Amino acid sequence: MSDPNQDYFAHHTSQPFAWKERKKARGTWRALFESFAYLPPFNRMFGKDSPSYAESYWYCMGGLTFLSFLLLILSGLVLTLFGPTWWQGTYVGYVTKSIHYWTAQSFFFFLFLHIIRVWLTGAYRGKRWLNYAIGFVAFFLSLGENLFGLLARGDWESQFVSMHSDDMLFTIPGLRLISPENFTSALIIHVALIPFVLLILIGVHVTLVKLQGIARPL
Ligand code: HEM
Numbered sequence: 001m002s003d004p005n006q007d008y009f010a011h012h013t014s015q016p017f018a019w020k021e022r023k024k025a026r027g028t029w030r031a032l033f034e035s036f037a038y039l040p041p042f043n044r045m046f047g048k049d050s051p052s053y054a055e056s057y058w059y060c061m062g063g064l065t066f067l068s069f070l071l072l073i074l075s076g077l078v079l080t081l082f083g084p085t086w087w088q089g090t091y092v093g094y095v096t097k098s099i100h101y102w103t104a105q106s107f108f109f110f111l112f113l114h115i116i117r118v119w120l121t122g123a124y125r126g127k128r129w130l131n132y133a134i135g136f137v138a139f140f141l142s143l144g145e146n147l148f149g150l151l152a153r154g155d156w157e158s159q160f161v162s163m164h165s166d167d168m169l170f171t172i173p174g175l176r177l178i179s180p181e182n183f184t185s186a187l188i189i190h191v192a193l194i195p196f197v198l199l200i201l202i203g204v205h206v207t208l209v210k211l212q213g214i215a216r217p218l
Contacts, residue, residue, distance in 0.1 A: 054214045058121075061114035062209070068107035069202060073195065075100040080191045084154045097153075104146065111139065121217040128215055131208045138201040145194040151186035162186065 022031040022038070036042050078096050079087050087093040115135075118124060124132035151162045165180035180186060 051214055051216070053217055058113070058117040059214065061110050061117055062206075064110040065107060065114050066202065066206060068103050068110060069198070071103045072100065072107060073199070075103060076191060076195070088155060104149065107142070108146075111142070115139070121215065123215040123217075125215065128208075128212060131205055131212070134201055134205045134208070138198060138205060141194055141198055141201070145190065145198065148186050148190035148194065151180050152183070152190040154183060 019031065019035075022034070025031075026034065075096055079093075079100055082093065082096075087097045118132070118135070147165075150158055151165070152158070162180040162183075169175045169178070169180065178185065178189075
């Protein structure tokens with residue numbers, strides 16, 4: 001009788017897997033795209049079995065969101081270390097600011113694809129509801145982080161937006177505690193408060209995936 005796990009577990013990537021064999025199993029294009037995973041040093045990074053249904057680019061979207069998040073933290077730390085005069089007045093500062101900005105775009109791009117994948121494969125079923133809820137909160141916090149990032153930039157557009165946000169917030173009772181025009185508070189919320197909570201939430205989210213494994217598609 002054939003191995004019941006055979007359908008669910010893909011090839012162990014740390015084992016040699018010849019091109020011809022791979023081409024036959026995966027088709028030319030897919031085998032070509034996946035080549036890097038079978039060449040050193042990458043093959044050692046992927047030295048674990050994963051379910052065959054997860055061998056799809058759709059299942060990489062959460063990981064790419066996570067990678068973007070790490071790059072955001074790294075570039076954000078450099079920006080915070082050198083301050084607004086540096087990121088608005090020097091070429092290296094501009095480039096670092098651009099890297100931070102474009103990484104934020106890739107974060108949301110991959111996050112949307114990740115959410116679509118989670119919906120389409122019904123990955124929120126059963127005990128994974130908790131991870132769905134954690135992801136949901138992380139998503140809304142990320143939107144807040146995005147807004148405070150714009151307010152903390154400190155250039156003309158940022159000041160314009162903060163002025164208008166201020167006008168809007170002052171019409172809503174209870175929200176007058178925070179003034180978007182207060183640059184220091186926007187900066188603290190953006191560089192310390194929300195990232196700290198996001199780091200914990202995303203850390204728990206990814207750990208839960210490790211513990212629970214990847215859900216089978218519907
Ligand atoms: C905020 C940034 C987020 C990061 C960095 C992240 C990261 C990840 C990663 C790395 C995985 C492993 C599987 C995969 O990559 O597809 C995963 C799985 C999962 N994510 Fe996210 N995620 C985020 C947001 C969300 C959101 C907004 C939701 C839903 C509202 C969500 C729901 C889930 C669920 C239910 C799973 C389990 C999937 C399964 O077992 O197949 N995630 N996430």
